[in-house]
Amino acid sequence: MPVAPGSPSELRRLTELSSILIRYGFGDFLRYAGIDQIVEKAGEILHRKSPGEAEDAPAPVRMRKALEDMGPTFIKLGQILSTRVDLLSPDFILELEKLRDHVPTLPFEDLVVEVEAELGRPIREVFERIDSVALAAGSIAQTHRARLKTGEEVVVKIRRPGIRGVIDADLRLLTRIARFAARRFEDIARLHPEAIIREFANSIHTELDFAIEGRNAETIAKSFEDDPTIGTPKVFWDWTSEKMNVQAFIDGVPGSDRAAVDAGGFDQKAIALRGANAVLKMMFEDRFFHADPHPGNVFYLPGNRLVFIDFGMVGQLSRQRRDEMVDLLHGMVERRADRVTEILLTWADADERQNLALESRIDAFIDRVHGVALDRLDIASLTRDLFSAMRDHDLALPSDLTLMAKAFASLDGMGRQLDPEFDMVAVAEPFLHRQMLGRYAPDRLARKAREGAAEGVELITGLPRDLRKLLQMAQRGRLRLGVDVVQMEHYLDRFDRSITRLTIAIVTAALIMGSSIVMSFSGAKMPIGLSVFAVTGFLASVLSGFWLIYSSWRSGGRR
Template identity: 85%
Template sequence: MPSTPASPGEFRRLTELSMILIRYGLGDFLRYAGVDQIVEKAGELLHRSDAERIADRPAPERLRCALEEMGPTFIKLGQILSTRVDLLPPDYIHELEKLRDHVPTLPFENLVTEIEAELGRPLSEVFARIDTVPLAAGSIAQTHRAQLPTGEEVVVKIRRPGIRGVIEADLRLLRRLARFAARRFDDVARLHPEAILREFANSIHVELDFAIEGRNAETIAKNFEGDPAISTPKVFWDWTSELMNVQAFIDGVRGSDPAAVDAGGFDKREIARRGANAVLKMMFEDRFFHADPHPGNVFYLSGNRLVFIDFGMVGQLSRQRRDEMVDLLYGMVERRPDKVTEILLTWADADERQNLALEGRIDAFIDRIHGVALDRLDIASLTRDLFSAMRDHNLALPSDLTLMAKAFASLDGMGRQLDPGFDMVAEAQPFLRRQMMRRYAPDRVLRKAKDGAAEGVDLVTGLPRDLKKLLQMAQRGQLNLGIDVVRMERYLDRFDRSVTRVSMAIVTAALIVGSSMVMSFSGAKLPVGLSVFAMLGFAGSVIGGFWLIYTTWRGNGRR
């Protein structure tokens, strides 16, 4: 267990979580977390009989059920892990994707206590009508249909009271366990549990603030201005805050209801195409995208229009990351496993010594997809294979790219549900082609050249300052160097030979100059001793010159 003792509240929560894990046959997680001995002392829970375990179910299913029972923090953690296709095998990803935080509803009067305290008046005075029976209930929020005094129909999403305190307490406990497990086990450390937990904490803090969700919806709505086929619900900011989100009610068919979609007479092929193009535009052009575009988060309206909802989980790509993604796909198309490998290692911040083995795996992967007709390529399967190769080489992706991979998989699944012949690769090609053309457009090339020149000037002008800082750090003993001993020995050997050659060259040059000066005394007869020394100097310089030529030739041959 971590060195800092757990508080009584943390100990009770830890015991409760341990009992759930053991009941589902997942007690090994306790050993990885280093709490097995504490739990044994608390009640010898690790020695419960196998009859209390649910060992006949597959491990991924047991994990999903345990997370659901452990509460909202762990449900959300499982949802984040379902996006980490670079870390978990496909069977775990598939099971964790089923995590839906549907929980028993709260009585309306208990739900609204916190929000009414913030507003300073009852919700019945804010809305002309509000239904006390919820439309849906989740672990973080509950939604109710209502009507504004202006007559507009809305959906009111209200955060469960006290949920932030529960989640913050669980996060503190998880941070302690993740830090300890990473120090104790190498196979846990390679998964970077503290980084995953930071990503998770950021995500769940966003989900707890409903005002952020509203801003995300408006950003995407603005990016689709002028496109009547794609929209998002209107946000009513007079009543939207951290605790409550008020959006327009969407009177349409939810994508997760196939029977209603069939009955609605929609052109499913056109809907699949529009949905794919919308998400691809978000990724490659806007660089701000819905990270979970599954059918439950899309409504269909007449005229094959789409309305995206639920913007608690979004992804954002930098220009550099977007360009790297385009380079990756382009490298696959052009059969450049070296380029693909270089990008993957850069993403994972990995040692280049893994290059050769990974490049061979990527080369085989590219060979598989070349020569296959576009309509026969399974983008979801290809993504799984690529990330399987990364897992085998202990490589992990940045969080923004895992969300992108998750969105790709969700989009591909939604498209195939609507149209079995849906071809994600064909839909993505025009976007990739446009990005490649834009990258090499004259104005962008000129801008990159200017940026490069400015960076070069900054480097040169900043060099004296950087050298001064380096010397100051060395004087204070704050300069640390990491040395690869094997490579360093090779470099030192080369350096030693180079220094020897330089020294011999200096001596040879000195002999030539000195002997020439002695012999150049015009009109003076040199003593015999000086003449001998001058001749010896010339002879030595000749020998030294031949030695330099020989050692240089021999050294070049060794390389």
């Protein structure tokens, strides 16, 4: 059942989260946002204890620790924010990338309650053997090694019972906070916080459904079915569902184990090149890619083969977005700052009035990198600089592109870890070249011509019908012209408050002048009623003056 706005359970959770933020030195943020007042007005008392040593740590470290203490929803939110290089500075991105699910292992009997209810029988009857000791434990799931009755060694990923309800409750609260922040603070509104929370909600709901992860793995596996050097774990669909995922056990060396990789006798340069080519193929040719190809999500097998795992986070690009990305890179090579700026503004759905300032910044950026040898370009640094320019101009990217940027950075880091001379730009160049040529291939041009002709015919043939509907609406008096002025309600409210203050200020001034004139009489004895009126008017004017000062101060804090 949905939690009503301001319900006791929601307020208790808000108080808990606020206390964590205060403990890590973010109390000023709560006061600035007015959240502490919301909680206190509801009768809750925040525990304003001294943050102690936590406050001495850098802000990115404190944010990471606070998110870890807040629980699974906020750990996942931090992981999503670590992909938003267009919103956060590099020091925050690097720290949020360290977020891990530090949670105790759930006893096996408690873990399998929901899965057994779904199976209709004990889970041990499904497998010949399943280990009670977990391979790994996270806030959403635990993994256990097992063997099917057909003999295959597998890894079983089981969702923690009750986790969906916890996450859904937190998402409702986050949605309300984002809506509140967007309405109250113009700087935050420009970052589209509600859209970020919607993106996050879609991402975490996808991650909660382990069947989707299985389908993602098979989609990528199909793309490499003719390449024996790239693989993904086989999914056993007889036992895979929303709450449980069963995949083949990979008997290889995890990329995160540097000592084992060095001792394994692998050709690390060949592995780096194969991994980069695989991910770039996913991006530019398949347009469906692993969004987090860091060393922990890759296993190395004999023969310098690679197996990608964990497909909970994937990215998907439309043909148009892929072509825009190619145009952006081509515009940088050709020193077309105007074209690069146009694409960035289109992505951010931004006002063209920002064009001139951003174009000047992009022009300087292109001048700095133009002419530099390919092997000396640092693509991770270039990405950070480009998105830094977007942050400075309050521009945000669509989620598919932030995932692509995240994948590029992870891929570049993994490549350099394996091969210090790894050149991401040189590896990517053939893919970009093929895409540029492919856009003008005869079959591509013919398809675009057919699509354009079909749309033109549809527009022309549908025009009389649309005009008839328009005229009928006008004849019936149902034709209306609507003008939606963005944030007009907000400005009208501020104007109304200003008029109210002005009216009180005039009345206060009149009271001061009137009472001063009356009290200045000397000589004849002043009637008692008149003197009381003078003193009362003076006191009222003083109180009104204090109220005006306080109201103006409060209003200034909200802007």
